Amino acid sequence: MARVAVVTGGTRGIGAAIATALKSAGYTVAANYAGNDAAAERFSAETGIPAVKWDVGDYESCRAGLERVEGEIGPVDVLVNNAGITRDAMFHKMTPDQWKSVMRTNLDGLFNMTHPVWPGMRKRRFGRVVNISSINGQKGQAGQTNYSAAKAGDIGFTRALAQEGARVGITVNVVCPGYVGTEMVRAIDEKVLAERILPQIPVGRLGEPDEIARIVVFLASDEAGFITGSTITANGGQYFA
Ligand code: NDP
Numbered sequence: 001m002a003r004v005a006v007v008t009g010g011t012r013g014i015g016a017a018i019a020t021a022l023k024s025a026g027y028t029v030a031a032n033y034a035g036n037d038a039a040a041e042r043f044s045a046e047t048g049i050p051a052v053k054w055d056v057g058d059y060e061s062c063r064a065g066l067e068r069v070e071g072e073i074g075p076v077d078v079l080v081n082n083a084g085i086t087r088d089a090m091f092h093k094m095t096p097d098q099w100k101s102v103m104r105t106n107l108d109g110l111f112n113m114t115h116p117v118w119p120g121m122r123k124r125r126f127g128r129v130v131n132i133s134s135i136n137g138q139k140g141q142a143g144q145t146n147y148s149a150a151k152a153g154d155i156g157f158t159r160a161l162a163q164e165g166a167r168v169g170i171t172v173n174v175v176c177p178g179y180v181g182t183e184m185v186r187a188i189d190e191k192v193l194a195e196r197i198l199p200q201i202p203v204g205r206l207g208e209p210d211e212i213a214r215i216v217v218f219l220a221s222d223e224a225g226f227i228t229g230s231t232i233t234a235n236g237g238q239y240f241a
Contacts, residue, residue, distance in 0.1 A: 004074045005220065006066070008032045008113055009083030011043040011051050013182030014132065017209030018080055018216045019049050025217050027078065030069045032056065034083065056083045056109030057101075063116045075124065076117045078220045081110045081154075082132040086184060088143045099146045106150035110157050118170075127170035128220045131158050132212070135178045135233070138241045151176075155231055162229030171228035173219050178235025181206040202237035 005022045009015040010031025019031040029049050033040045040051035052069055054061040070076060085105045087098040114129055121127025136144055137151025158174040165172050179185050179197055185206060188197065198204065215232055218224055233241055 001074070002026055002028045003077040003220075004070075005029045005078035005080065006032060006069060006076050006113075006117075007080040007082055008056050008109065009034070010049070010080070011040040012036065013184060014177065014180055014209045014212050015080070015082040016043055016047075017213040018082060019043075020047055021210065021213035021217050022078070022080075022220065023047065023049055025221075027220070028073050030073060032065065032083065055105075056081075056113055057104035059108075059112045059115075062109075062112040066113070066116045070120075075120050077121070077124075077126060078128040078130070079114060079117055080130045080132070080216055080220075081113055083109055084132065084134075084151075084184075086144065086147050088147070090143055091145045094146065102146035103150050103153075106147065107153040107157075110154060114161070121165070121170045122168045125169040127165065127168075128224075129158075129161065129165070129170065129172040130216050130219050131172070131174040133158075133174045133176045133231075135176050135235045135239050138176055138231075138233070139239050158231070159229045166228055171219070171225065173224075173227060173230045173232065175212060175215050175219070176231055176233045176235070176241070177207060177212050178233075178238045179206050180209055180212060182209060200238055201235070205236065207234060207236060 005027040007019040010019040011033040019029050023029045031051050044051045054065040131154045133154040134151040136148050140148045162172040
């Protein structure tokens with residue numbers, strides 16, 4: 001039986017690359033998303049991967065959504081917590097809503113998605129949880145106190161949960177991408193990208209979504225069973241944690 005993988009935010013950007021790469025590696029995959037139905041339909045039509053819609057910021061929606069997915073394709077063996085948003089503002093201008101929405105999706109989402117599948121992984125004595133954090137959760141980024149705090153939280157969550165999963169066959173790891181060419185990054189002003197961001201990246205280019213996806217496929221594999229609690233950075237040499 002093929003292992004089952006769920007990828008949050010799996011219909012666009014890095015998540016879509018992860019879902020597609022996991023499918024190519026033989027997993028049965030479901031890709032979660034929040035609200036962009038057109039992108040989700042396009043993704044499903046192109047890949048044959050079912051898109052399942054719910055908000056990772058809402059615990060009950062995650063619980064119910066995961067129950068439906070497990071009923072249809074089987075118990076979740078691999079969970080990739082990839083869904084993320086930015087709501088950038090300098091701290092003195094940041095609104096409580098900007099703070100809360102970023103924490104809710106990028107940090108609460110990890111609890112909301114992992115908690116419902118954790119007992120099953122423990123019982124079956126196998127599981128792979130891969131969280132997608134960010135270089136900005138490692139180094140901090142002006143204009144992103146909300147995002148940097150949430151993404152740093154993802155790293156702490158990973159390290160703590162890895163210790164709980166270690167004796168029951170579950171690994172928990174976190175990937176910290178640098179700037180990857182998805183809509184999230186392409187939304188950055190072109191001048192800022194060319195003059196301020198690219199010069200900071202020693203390899204001189206943005207990362208490709210597939211370069212992150214390949215790390216996730218490896219972390220999900222049996223071969224990666226000794227790797228847990230790890231932070232894998234992939235940032236073109238921009239920052240050494
Ligand atoms: P995109 O904006 O391209 O895609 C985001 C995906 O997340 C979409 O599928 C979106 O769904 C989904 N999503 C957003 N909010 C929710 C929610 N509340 N519930 C469920 N799904 C949600 O993002 P990227 O591919 O650029 O980023 C993916 C991850 O990688 C994020 O965690 C991001 O922080 C991280 N990252 C990205 C970097 C980059 O350079 N791009 C760098 C470092 C980290 P919908 O389509 O419905 O909106």
